[in-house]
Amino acid sequence: MWLLEADTPLPRMKQDEEEMKERMEPDALRFVAQRASMGAGNYGSEDGGVAKEQQAAERRVAEIRAQTEEQLKSEREVSDSVRHAGPQKRDVSLLPSLMVVPVEEDGVISELSERSSSSEDSFDEACCASAFCREPGKGELSWEQVVQQERWLIKRKQARLRPGREQAPFSIAFSGGGVRAAAFQAGVLWRLAQAGKLQSVEHFVAVSGGAYVASAFASTLTAETPQPQDRSEVTSFYLRCAAKTICRMQRNVSYLVRDLKRGNLWQSAGEGSSLVPPILDLPLLIVIGLFSMLINPLTAFALYLFPFTEGVDLFEGFGMKAAFCVPDHEMAIEIFSVWGPSARSLTFLLICVLSGCVLWLLSAIKVCNVWRHPPGEAPRIAQLMLSMRAVVVRVSVIQLVIWVLITGAFLAELDSTPSRLDSCKDYIRRKTIFQDGLVYFNCTCRDLYDGLPWWASTYFDNYFTPSEQLVMNATVPGLAAWRTEIKSQSTELLKLRSVELLLKVNSLLHDILKRLTFALGSTSIGLMIVAAMLVALVLNPLIRGIFLRVLSLLGPVSALLVTGCVVQHRIFSVITRRSYIYGLVGPPSEWYMCFGISTFCCAILIVLFYHHLHSVSHTFYARSLQKAYFEGGKDQTWSDVKDNDYCPLFLFTGTVTDFRQPGDEIAITEISMSPLHTGSDKTGFVDTPSWRSLAKSAALAAAATDAFIIGMLDRARYRFWLEFLNLRMGDYILFERRPMKLVARTISRWRCISDKPFFLFGAVPIVLQTLALVAGLCSFILSYSIDFDMCLQARAYFLVWAVILGGSLILSFFAGYGMFEMFLHSPAIRHLHMALRYYHTAGKAPSLVYVTDGGVQDCTGVLQLLRRRSAQILLALAASDPDDELSVLRETMQLAVAQGYASFYDPLDPRRDPTFVLDDFKLNPEQKHFVLGLRYPPQTRGTEYGAKLTGRLVVVKNRLPPSLESLQPEPLLTEEEIFVRRGSMKPLSPRWKDSGLLQSDLAACCCDCCHVHMCNVGPTFPHVSNANQCLTPALFSALCRLGFRLSGEAVDMIATEPVMEEPWEAAIPRRYFMPDAV
Structure with a gap:
């Protein structure tokens, strides 16, 4: 929370106070002037009408100025207290609560648009501090507080950028689809930067492969210098950053094994993409893969099989x-x-079976059965019975x-x-x-x-x-x-x-x-x-x-x-x-x-370094993304992204696959990760730690392998291969509702232990498991004695091993009850839970959750924007869909309607089902984009945010129109071509001319030379397989150019003022409130 950070410098606070004063007073005067003109029109020539309205306006200005001074004074007091005593709780009731309510005149609801009514924005900004107040005794944030904090951060960034009034704010969603999607979406990013629209972006949502280009662009924005000094340089700044991002991704698009160029086999890259020569990339990948696959069998043998x-x-x-x-x-x-x-x-087996039957009979009583209660409303006794049944079944x-x-x-x-x-x-x-x-x-x-x-x-x-x-x-x-x-x-x-x-x-x-x-x-x-x-x-x-x-x-x-x-x-x-x-x-x-x-x-060492050893594949994956795509190969933190005013509000979506609320049938929960918050409605929202890695978050959002198995093939036989071969690209993250000062300071200083589940909270189970193995070792040594008393001691030591191991595992099933949650911080126990297909079931998520690919539920990212009521959404859809079935978008639309976020319609004819718009797009192969109308539910007076009532979803899909099928392969993209807006001066390689290949013939190969040899096999441009993560620079360039060409009309349409609407929509009140709940 930016206003409450203890290390916030006072000059920055004073600067923000002055900016708030400068913005609020003119906005308030404009509001008063508008009310005065409305009053003059209403009163006509009546004597004293205008004078009364002017007096009321002057009183309103005085009230606004007094409230502003009070707000700034309270902020200064909080800042001083934070600097001396750390973060403090604040009473929401002491803060001003201002809101513009539409006035009904002659049966018509008058409204002030969000752009023209700057006074409303100022009021929201004046009240933004209330968003930082939490409920007493709770560490999580409510959804309203999350939205208010996000709106405050967006307004702070836009106050610095100050986009033109002809541009309306909009949001971006980059779908999943691996490296193929990232390459296509890089072209859309290029088009947005060239059109000067990036300064109007509010939310930037990325899923799976879309997180590649989003995180790379964020790292470039935070590292780029010099930053623009005035408004005229903002567009060129964004275009320069986009050019650097695209060209770096093109050079290192095969992030696991780089493109092998002649004369560059043993030369390490000077741009920070790797510390080893390219010729060693493949051997290193093989070594990491073998180690990752062998560590789990070794762990199973040393920790469980051999002692057993x-x-x-x-x-x-x-x-x-x-x-x-x-x-x-x-x-x-x-x-x-x-x-x-x-x-x-x-x-013992018969006792367990009989116990299970008794618990099953008790589940017939409603109070003892979580499935007979709505999700999240099951009583405590039902959750306890569920944990007991889980223990009995698995022990049996x-x-x-x-x-x-x-x-x-x-x-x-x-x-x-x-x-x-x-x-x-x-x-x-x-x-x-x-x-x-x-x-x-x-x-x-x-x-x-x-x-x-x-x-x-x-x-x-x-x-x-x-x-x-x-x-x-x-x-x-x-x-x-x-x-x-x-x-x-x-x-x-x-x-x-x-x-x-x-x-x-x-x-x-x-x-x-x-x-x-x-x-x-x-x-x-x-x-x-x-x-x-x-x-x-x-x-x-x-x-x-x-x-x-x-x-x-x-x-x-x-x-x-x-x-x-x-x-x-x-x-x-x-x-x-x-x-x-x-x-x-x-x-x-x-x-x-x-x-x-x-x-x-060996087992003791594995327990002490369990997470490091078993997350080798995830660590290698995240570091490969960082070195290949991030500016200079250097990682950034979410605090760097938050403090940079030129970064939009980035949101990466992930999926929690080891938690469910009582009553939920599946253990799949989508969460969002942003510079401000991490969480969802089910898990709750917590503050994102300032030290959390951007590369790690991108790797979590794009962890495709275990997401496919856990989320889509959730069977014991499939989970066996996931656990045995350690095919994990996701990882555990801390999800603390009440982070301790000591923990935050230690992790901020020692980044190497950030997000490690064993840190502090997992120390107790790790110590217990180490003691158990020491007892097992003593039992093993004493078992070679012939003395019967020593044999009894050997058996006693072995029972210590069995009791600690079994007891820790059993108690972990009751982690929703107080101190037992510490057992969930043991990665070994969490892996056993996954192998046994057990999901932590409680009202709140544990303080350590497993996060994987965000494309399990919503592969588009649109759901996050609909939840935030975005008025205009640009979706770059590049999922695997060669036949234009738009399955992932259809699933997202169904999910949005089911959860009550929004409904969809055909803007040209609202009587027509929106799915026909998708069918028309499939039938017209030359169509480059399509538009869907968004109808949001009304809001209550206390929860007003986002769009008024309607919005637009503009979709650009990865497809190859027939008019572009005859194009030949083009030269690789250069920063000069992107930034200077000039065609590439580099001539086309002779191998393309001699081969006779078209751009549509390019397949996903390991290097450019393979396109003209026998290796050019498999699915071709632009629908290459997601399984192939080794795209060539030529294929990346072709996909990027395709995204640039197809998104031109959509980008020109989006972010225009006034907001896109049909004539029939103009007559509909764009904002009204539901009656307040009694």
């Missing part, structure tokens, strides 16, 4: 080994059901997976080892040493069952000679009592119905697996998966989509099989000494302790 297998071996390994080695094959299933983990796992699924893994690993090993008894005999003989009439057990905690090795039971007497059995009975203390107790425990457990049921289930599974093995022989699972994919590929023409379904299921199934093989290897490889997982062999037993210690240390 060690815990299974420590607690249940003896029972699984004993069941595997029992001489009587028929006894194997019985011992596994009694000694193994199956009985406890099944019991996890427990079921664990039971399947352990049971499957045992049954698979039991029937796949022909020399089972020989391997077990060799293992037992190696672990039991008979010497000098004594017996020694060379075992560890993983072999002990109540203090003695599992093979000391009577089930395994066949592995020892009679004399060895006598030695064991004579020298092992308490062996007879131990055997009796084990036998009685087994007998008692077999009488339980749960164990009896489990025994039948295990026997059935064993029989099924045996029959499959007999039928398939030694066929590997890998060959079976390949065969299934081939069959699905053959059947795909008959059953549409079956191949993609099989392919999407391949990931989760393969992960489950690999996990089972790891468990199988850890338990049984010490006995069988054979390889698992496609021939991979684990480390030798004498090295295994070092391997385990190294794995736990």
Whole structure:
């Protein structure tokens, strides 16, 4: 908030006060003069009529001056208090509240247009300070406060620019569409700058690919020097900045791998686009891609899989080994059901299922069901029940997976080892040493069952000679009592119905697996998966989509099989000494302790630097955009954009995909990011931190990969590939409603930790996870002891690891209740939430949200402008739409009507459905733009902002009219051609003349030379695929020129005064108010 910043210099405050005085008094006098003329016309020749009106006008001027002085005085007091004591709360009731209300005369509502009635603008500016007052005890802003702050910032910028009265304010929306859209929209920006219309822009909304050119242009505006000294230089300033932006984007349009030019392979760019030569761009991209894809499997193994297998071996390994080695094959299933983990796992699973059924029955009560309440109005008990159901369901699924893994690993090993008894005999003989009439057990905690090795039971007497059995009975203390107790425990457990049921289930599974093995022989699972994919590929023409379904299921199934093989290897490889997982062999037993210690240390490092390691792809993406497109390759902050008066109010749209309010069916919420605020109606609005990076915001707004999977293919099988391959281009951002002074100052000084979720708020869960891994490491080391007391300590330490991990995960489901929200600041827990398809459900968004591409809901950006009631909107639509179906615009129109933001009509004939305007555009390939009318809902007296009642949406779409299809490729754009408005003096390259290619033949290649060789394949200009982010400079130049040519008529039409309207619209009152709510 600009007026309340503690570091605002007093000269700037005084300058603004003088400007406010200069503007308000003439505006007030004009208002009075208009009222006086109206009064003279009404009174006619009546004596004293004009004099009375003049007296009233003089009193009005005195009131305005007094209120202005009071406002400026209060601002000076606030500024002084802020400088000495920091930001203070202010009472809204102490501030003046002025508003012009239309006067009804002879049944006609008189009005003063927004441009001609400058007094209204002055009143709004005088009252702008009220927008900075928040509700007591709340950190978020209301929508009215957001709009008032935005209007104040726009008026401050326009007071500096002072556009001509012949220009009306308007807003711009750049749609999504990747680099292709950015290239086309750069041409529209060129046209706007050349026409001198950029100084009239109020809002500049950018979505996805549109954020490329918007952020690049913003960086150029903030870095460009010298700035214009008078009004006559403003147009040339904008044109110069546009020329620099376009030419830099053209040179570095392939921001991931730059265009390889002859003689420039090993020469680093001097413009700040990269620190490495262009020849190294592709190897660097491959290294980053491989690291990004490998970090998640490594994390899953080190943090979860390896400790889990060690815990299974420590607690249940003896029972699984004993069941595997029992001489009587028929006894194997019985011992596994009694000694193994199956009985406890099944019991716990049944408890979870029963608990879930009880919670499901309770959801029939309205007060306990969030879905039976409107969004955002669910009671507290319903939210609590929803969190409990989420915990129970996911715990049940996890427990079921664990039971399947352990049971499957045992049954698979039991029937796949022909020399089972020989391997077990060799293992037992190696672990039991008979010497000098004594017996020694060379075992560890993983072999002990109540203090003695599992093979000391009577089930395994066949592995020892009679004399060895006598030695064991004579020298092992308490062996007879131990055997009796084990036998009685087994007998008692077999009488339980749960164990009896489990025994039948295990026997059935064993029989099924045996029959499959007999039928398939030694066929590997890998060959079976390949065969299934081939069959699905053959059947795909008959059953549409079956191949993609099989392919999407391949990931989760393969992960489950690999996990089972790891468990199988850890338990049984010490006995069988054979390889698992496609021939991979684990480390030798004498090295295994070092391997385990190294794995736990690696896990601790991953936890401490989790966000840095897993956001490598996003960081590389944001830095690539910054280096390629930003002026000098240097990043800017939102505070730089806000303080620059030549920057319009930029708005980048993103999508929050891990939060929903109670009652919402989908977890997709569109938010806006601007120099002032971040948020939406659902999440609430908070102040944008001054240190937030412009490049990071652009990368978030254009994070296409995970947006496509999370927002459009939200299934567990698709999420697996997103998590496993780490295909994330979005990232987490802080969403603090009550930012602490210490946090703001620290982050402002140390930019390297900005927006890092572990910073301060995530310290507690990270410390807990680190302690859990340390406990796991201690358990791993102690498990190699033979002392039973040490074994008990090893199991206790492992339980510490399990309790901390499980407890943190469970408590994170209740993050909407007070201090538990800190668990959402752990990136590891948030990734588990995404993998488990859990969305934080609460009335308010958490203080850490995951933001991705803004094109999930609205790919045009128009929705943000309709929400702000923009009078005139210029939309540069460049989404993937080669057939001119305008699907994204139709979806936006439906969404705007559904949410009550605006309705649409045909300006030429309001009786005609607006969709016919879109159909006419498709039928006329030479048409360059089309216009839709906007009808906004009426406003209440206290929430007046934006357009009066009607507006215009002018749409310029990326299409190639038939009249432009015969153009040859043109020379690359130069700053001289854009700025001086002269054709390029650079001759056309001979390769274009010799190739005979037309501009419409250009495809998305990696470099210009590929256009005339065999690589010029795929979709061609101007509808190249979004998947190809490596456009060539020639293709960028062609798209930019196309945008410049197609937008000429639309730009000339927009921002004209008076506002565009048809004759029938002139008779409609453009502003009226709904009755105030009682």
